[in-house]
Amino acid sequence: MSGVLRFTTGALRRRRRPLGRLAAWSAAEALPALLAGQLTARAVDHGFLAGRPGVGLAWLALLAAAIGVGAVGTLRAYACLGDIVEPVRDDLAHRVVSGALYHSTSAGARPDTAAVARLTHQVEIVRDTFAGLVMVVRGFLFTAGAALLGLLSLTPLVAAVVAVPLAVGLLLFAATLPAMIGRQRAYVRADELLGTEAGAALTGHRDVTACGGQEVVAERVGRQVDRQEAAERALARMAALRSLSLAVGGWLPLAVLLLAAPWLVRSGLTAGAVLGALVYVATGLQPALHALVQGIAGGGLRYAVTLDRILAATARPGPPTSPGLAGEADDAPPAVAPIGSPGTGPTPHAELVGVGFRYGTHARPVLDDLDLTLSDGDHLVVVGPSGAGKSTLAAVLTGLLRPQHGTVRLGGSPVDGSGPAGLAARRVLIPQEAYVFTGTLRDNLRYLCPDAPDADLSAVVDRLGLGPLVHRVGGLAATLDPGTLSAGERQLVAAARAYLSPAPLVILDEATCHLDPAAEARVELAFAARPGALVVVAHRISSALRARRILVLDGGRPRSGRHDELLAGSATYRELVGHWRGAPAGPTDAAPPHSGPATESTARIDGSRADPEQIDSLR
Incomplete structure (x- = not known):
């Protein structure tokens, strides 16, 4: 997957300005996640529990204003996405077409029907999943980061209690990624083999009919259909591992916080601070983690495996060795002595x-x-x-x-x-x-x-x-x-x-x-x-x-x-x-x-x- 990492980092480096705009609007979008717990704690402690509902409503009004700013940030963030994603799609389409032409002409090979699948289907998969991956990763970084900062400013002890299961959930998810990648790779390969087998059957249908080979060809295509089905079922079973990661990293902090609430109150933490901590976990950390895990386990894996397949299939092994492709300046045949039959x-x-x-x-x-x-x-x-x-x-x-x-x-x-x-x-x-x-x-x-x-x-x-x-x-x-x-x-x-x-x-x-x-x-x-x-x-x-x-x-x-x-x-x-x-x-x-x-x-x-x-x- 090193080629995928190089391609992705290179694509992002070439688009620093759109990324900078996306980061700025993402920060605005994360403003509610940063302020939600603090404003909720102040509304409870200094407003409603203090018998001053007007003060509590004023703090909640500030939270509503922050949510409005976050909504504008979300809108503008999506507007920046096209400037990052569309050039990647164009680069891949150019790579697929030039790679298919290069391999077809340099190797004298038959038409590569899988190249059609790469251009029409797999490039679109990469485009869509790359967009989703950018959004979920920047969403997790800004939203979870803002929630942790807010929680730390509210109560460092609770921040430490919440951060531990969150880290464990992330590590558990990272440990299962290789198996998920293998399942996704098998699915993409089965999809490509099915396209190749079906394309060959359609191309040679007249010869198949002439030779009476319909049943044999149908059986071969059917085997590829069965393999694709099995690969897709194996990929679907990985959802159980994703659920385990979400339970540990997202739901366990919430359960720990609820169970520890009486002890935290006895230790001097106010009811508003406990409620604010719950808001940070329930509306900030947990949704951010859920979006990250689902995004990487779904679109992220499809992105990595599909892009890896495209890069491998369109790789060009260094400078062309064929004289017909080298583009020498001198097109005239070199002058050598004629070689014919012995003598004359x-x-x-x-x-x-x-x-x-x-x-x-x-x-x-x-x-x-x-x-x-x-x-x-x-x-x-x-x-x-x-x-x-x-x-x-x-x-x-x-x-x-x-x-x-x-x-x-x-x-x-x-x-x-x-x-x-x-x-x-x-x-x-x-x-x-x-x-x-x-x-x-x-x-x-x-x-x-x-x-x-x-x-x-x-x-x-x-x-x-x-x-x-x-x-x-x-x-x-x-x-x-x-x-x-x-x-x-x-x-x-x-x-x-x-x-x-x-x-x-x-x-x-x-x-x-x-x-x-x-x-x-x-x-x-x-x-x-x-x-x-x-x-x-x-x-x-x-x-x-x-x-x-x-x-x-x-x-x-x-x-x-x-x-x-x-x-x-x-x-x-x-x-x-x-x-x-x-x-x-x-x-x-x-x-x-x-x-x-x-x-x-x-x-x-x-x-x-x-x-x-x-x-x-x-x-």
Whole structure:
């Protein structure tokens, strides 16, 4: 929780002036708590018990005036609150958005559905609970402090008697805070996992239906619902501990004071002083303690745990290591000798030599001593179980992730030291989440090639099957509203944008997962016929049937080959194919013809230029 403390103290330090105004009005609000016991004692002793009711009423009138001042202080204190709380909300919203964008681009990860929960739900929790926490803490400090000062001025002996159980109640509450924090953390985590699980189910509902996995997915989401319920029940049980703290710190002083009243009177304390002490405890200390305990145990815990979760999830590990994010001034690729096949031959579009990558010093390697060459006309499909490293490979290949060892070259030049413009000229990556901005369809398609003529746009529209979308929105000049497009339509726009890019290397990281199989086949075959090289992180195993080469990642040494070779030699590939066996393949799903010897299944995966006849067969 040290990060929460640093964030909170930093936010308060940056807002000293609003805090100063809040403190001033809080002091005015605490005026009744400071004077209530004294004025009550004087009204009783010097007024009513002395047979002078007018004097007693005059003292009570002063108390009423103090209460009026306190009411004005309360009103103005709440008016100061917005100047303290709203900037905190803005800071958190900026942190969540920038952190989600950073992690998505730097790690090549899938969309973080939990980021939506953090931005919409958790940030609002922090905002509201931070406001409540500020009010209850300053209320306790000023109100309890004023009551103790008044009690001390009235009778020091009673102040000492009352302060002891109050301190014990506060210590008891502080001792139970770690357990309360643990329960609250479990609840927030269960809430986030439920959002992630439900978001994944909704995103992949078409594939779930196609595979007949409704019951399995419903059971997984149901388990998260049950976990959230159990976490919330455990959190509710902590209310018993809060009640114990309130009983010791709030009610015990009152009981002690009532029981000791006869002895205090015999010791020389006046009846008015005893009554005044009871007023200080009952109207000052006890309500202040109750507000503090309930506020911290409720909103305070939600604030600490939720903010801790936000800070951990949006943390950025130091300076960016990715060349594409470092922002070097020199965007031109460094001049190095071309690296191609031994002797002569064209420079590969991409080459990985001895590449290793792992998430964390002691984590299992995701990529281990991997060699990969992608030449002109190459069409590689990457398959494997979830978490095998497919998206990591795509991110390393494009320069978005830097491997711990090995070399990555694009167009013969190392990605280390290449600026964003230099990398963009050599590769284009289309992630699963397709981004479409508000603007004309023409501007969306031209984003990576601003000078593309309309004739090229029309050709790409026909080739990738965007005709129905163009007709529906009203032509290339129509303004797009991204919210009105389906996920598949957004993926088609992103695919067409990448197709027009001058970059020779295209990586599709599950970039067609929202398209039906026929539309997906059309897009992949169009990219396969495009000059350059194509890498497809497969969403469906039918993508592998269209590839020249298939790369299987399963946590061990990668295996490369054609469909029939991998069926015979890779248990992982046979299992992946089994998940889709029985799905009819259209004419475009047939594997393209191949010639020549089979590729050896080792960590070395060498590509070669595709035959023109093979490219024709892909059309």
